[in-house]
Amino acid sequence: MSTEYKKLYRSRTNRMVSGVCGGLGEFANVDPTIIRLLFAAGTIFSGGILLLVYLAMIFVVPEAPLA
Secondary structure, rough: OOOOOOOOOOOOOOOOOHHHHHHHHHHHOOOOOHHHHHHHHHHHHHHHHHHHHHHHHHHOEEEOOOO
């Protein structure tokens, strides 16, 4: 029995800034535009906390492999 886990990566193809929202969209099978809108609204309503989370994800989440 083999269980294959999905891994979270920053997208190399679907990116506007760094690929974080594109990678989250690919991971959750959701349109990345929805993720981007949620991040933007969350940043406004959280007083910028979500922006710090986004910046941390740029450094913590690895970029997708080339192959």
